Amino acid sequence: MGGKGSAKRKKKGKKSGDPRKQGQERAGGAVHNEYRGASFTNSQVLGQGSLTASTYVQQYAPVPTALDALPVLPQEFSGRADDLAFILDVLDPERPAGVAAVAVLSGWGGVGKTTLAYAAGHAAQQRGWFSGVLLVDLRGYDSHPAQAEDALEALLRSLGVRPEHLPPPGAGRDALYRSQLNARQEAGERLLVVADNASALAQVQPLIPPGHHGMLVTSRHGLAGLGRLRTVNRLQPEDAVTLLDAALKKNDPDDARVEEDPGAAERVVLACGCLPLALQITAALLAQDPGQPLSERADALSEAEGVLDGLSDGERSLRAMFDQSLERLSPQEQDLFRLLSLNSGPDISTAAAAVLAGQPQPAAERLLRLLAASHLIERNPAVRGRWQMHDLLRAYANEQAEAVKARGRDPRRRYDQAHTRLIEYYTEHATAADTLFRPPGSAVSSRFADREQALAWFDAERENLIATAHTTPQAGLELVFALGRYLTWRRRLQDLVIVQSLALDACRTLNDTRNEAGVRHNLGNTLQELRRFDDALHAHETARTLFQQTGDTHGQASAWNNLGNTLRELRRFDDALHAHETARTLLQQTGDTHGQASAWNNLGNTLQELRRFDDALHAHETARTLYQQTGDTHGQASAWNSLGLTLRELRRFDDALHAHETGRTLYQQTGDTHGQAMAWNNLGVAYRGLARFDDGVAAGRHAVEMLVAAEDWFRAGEAWGELAMTLAAAGADPGQVCAAWSESAAAYTHAGADEEAAASRAHADSTEILDK
Structure with missing residues (x-):
């Protein structure tokens, strides 16, 4: 193995520069020097007899060595520090013994692999690691790629092998190539071979240099088995x-x-x-x-x-660059590449791609791997079994798909059928996953083992599902009901408004009054969570009217119940009380125990606002009991949390603490982090009532951390305010208290809710604390 110092070069002829530009011709994509002179006969004895074979070899003029083949780097070359560090680590002459100094740079066309290889070659030479560089363009994606024999001839000529010493194709050129490099190694020289634009292992394997020489290979394919692989990605x-x-x-x-x-x-x-x-x-x-x-x-x-x-x-x-890559694919790979453009979202699972292609999953996965090896798609780095495509390649794939569909009715029908299969796959799976979020007693799909598995599927497919909802009115309508509970669970409320608005447009297009009532009802709930109370009120009132028109008593009850929640937020407490009582009566008529539990709990919240705490206590206890009867753990958590609020108003802080702790535990069991955050906030207030200030501060900090993580800025503002009051009651440093109030004001401002009032309140409270 050679050291870091470069050996003194042997005396050469005039520097040739880039061998591809010095009076050369291309044959099969490799570089060939022009030749002159007469042919001569080379006879070889075959066996013991007199039979000989004659090979006619064209005599070449003497060729100087061409070991300075690297072009000058373009002045706009930038970035790539990590890539260069990787390559130089591979080429370092001090690498461990037995580790080949071969790096394979792969990536899609135009990503800058060749320029990166040149930059690495220049950097390695500046370190004195190589006596010279051999460069060969394998033209792997041209219509006639270079063969290994052509590349070997070009490299041997660059090494200074005289034309008359070049073996004919198939007669040991690779052996002569290795011999030449071994001789240079013995002379203390170390060379770098750059094999650019390879498309197949067979092009490159005979070119791998022996000994301590180095090699860089660039390809649009991941050519495993040659050396250390590096995917070259787009620039930052x-x-x-x-x-x-x-x-x-x-x-x-x-x-x-x-x-x-x-x-x-x-x-x-x-x-x-x-x-x-x-x-x-x-x-x-x-x-x-x-x-x-x-x-x-x-x-x-x-x-x-x-x-x-x-x-x-x-x-x-x-x-044109993409065309070259596509032409190298098999017909099946090309077809799947085009079909992938029909997926509206940012990535696709192997299972969904199989549905799109109409093939068994193992066959589809094999094709996906081949497309990834060609760098026309790439694996999602965060989630295994998912594949993504760059926007420019997506645009190209879409062009290709449209070109196929334009060929006639049958191709268009085949692509339309594939798209329909994909939409059905998403809607069927989303509907099945949604059953894991429905109230107890509802039918549950066996497609998912449990809620965690359903959540994981929803999380992975969320963007695809929302994008699919845009494709057709029917898809938008089906997906709004399948996505509603999940998006609420994950607090993806803006996404939910988008999907619900699409579904509302679909109902109008399809003249579907029954579903329009349900969509408006759910939209009202989402708008209320976003604190758009006037819009929520209009949505709930419209939903109630539509449910009445269609004779849906249960729908009317749900609309009244949620209308009451919005009226309470608008501080119309008497109207809210009437709405919840109406909902409770209708739900009793329909025999919906679970719905009654919800109505009782909401009724209790409104009674609290009316300061009818004993009545509120009865309402929450009734809700808790009904939720227990239906086996709804999440509902019980909500009832316990609300019950704790009423107990706190009754100054029963020990009982309130128990209620909030129970609610928090039940929220944990159901995986509702937002509910846990609300319970932590209420625990902090209960601890403050018991003068357990350290526990109160700890609980308050838990609450703000979780609410900020959930991006519920309004409730984070409330939690910061409660924490500030707990700190003040604990006699904390005034600076800490003011900082908490400042965070509260900032959270309110982020929420876009009463910014001036929130800021004024925070300023007034912090000023009062400092004065004290």
Whole structure:
């Protein structure tokens, strides 16, 4: 193994520069020097007889060595520090014995693999690790890729092998290649071989150098088995902006468009996917139009239908690069690649892809792995068994799918059927998962083992389900009812409003009054959670009217019950009391025990506001009992928590503490972190009533941490305020108390609720504390 110092080079002829540009021709994609001179005959005895075989070999002129093949790096090269560190670690001559100095850089077309390999080669030479660099372009994605024999001939010539000493194809070129490199190693030289643009193992394996020489391979495929693998990803946005700025300044040093509008520059690089080739093409187009603002270019690139049209400068085209990769795929791989564009969300599971392709899951997974090896898709790094596609490749896949559908009615029908299968897969699974969130006694699907498994599936597919809800009115209507409980559970309330609005539009389109009532009812609940009380009131009143029109007594009862909650938030307590009592009466008529429990609990909350605490206590105890009868653990948690509030108002702090602790435990059992946070907040207040200030502060901090994590900013503001009062009661440092009030004001402001009042309250309270 050679040391870090480079051996003195043997005397060579005139430096040849890039061997591909010095009077050469290409055959099969490899580099070939021109030849001159007459042919000669090489005869070889075969066996003991006189039979000989004659091979006619063209005589070549002497060829100098070409060991300085690396092109100069473009001045816009940026980023890649981690990639370079990885490659240099592989090439380090001090690496452990027996570890091959071979790195394989893979990634999709245009991501900058070749330039990265050049940068690594230059960095390694600057460290004195190599006496020279051999470069061969295998043209793996051209219509006629280079064969290993062609590449070996090019490399042997670069090593200075005389033409008459070149064996004919298939007659030991690889042996001569290894012999040449071994001889150089014995002479103290260490060479780096760069095999660019490979598409198959067979192209590269004969080129692997022996001994302590190094090798870099670039490919759009993950060529396992050659050396250490490294996937080259797109640039970080800040590095992409640096590249764009440098590329513009290379054409005009005074081009200041990036500095003048950094926001637009970021939009441009994101629209280019932070892909170096796309950025270079864009820079070239901008250079041709120096008066075009970056914002105008960003707007043009943001149009999904024309983004690939905007990434071609006449000489380079991202679409052409993708075409080359697609042509290397089998028909089945090409078909699945196109079909994946039908998935509206950001990624897809193996199971969903199998449904889309209409194939068994093992067959679909094999094709997905092949597409990932070609870097046309990639594995989701966070969740195994899920696959994702870059936006530019998605646009290309969509183009390809539309081109297939345009061929006739049968192809279009096949793609429409695939899309329908995928929508049905999502809606059926979402409906099955939703059964794990319904009240006790409801039918439960066997598709999921338990609520945790259903939650995991919902979490993984949430964005796909919301995107699918946009595709057809029927899909939007079916998914709103399947997603409602889950999105409420996870506090994804803005997502829920989007889905409910889509479903409402679908009901109008389909003239579906019955489902419109349910959608409006659920929308009212979500708007109330978002503290949009006037909008929630309108939604509940409209839902109640529609339920009445369709004769749905149970629906009317639910609408009255939730209408009462909104009226309570609007401080219309008498109206709220009437609404809850009406709901309770209707639910008794329908025999819905679980619904009665909810009505009793909400009635108790309103009675608290009316300061009828004994009546509220009875209402909450009744709700708790009914929830116990139905086996609803989550409902019991809610009833216990509300009961604790009433007990606290009755100054029964020990009983209140027990109630809140029980509620917290039950919330934990059901996995409701938001409910736990509310229980912790109430525990803190109960502890304060018992003068257990340390426990109160600890409980309050638990509450604010969980509510901030849940991004429930309004209730986080309440919790910070309660914590501030507990700190003040405990005699804490005034600075801590003021800090808590400041956090409370900030949370209220973040929630967009009564910002001025919240800030004024926090200021007044903190000032009073400091004065004391």
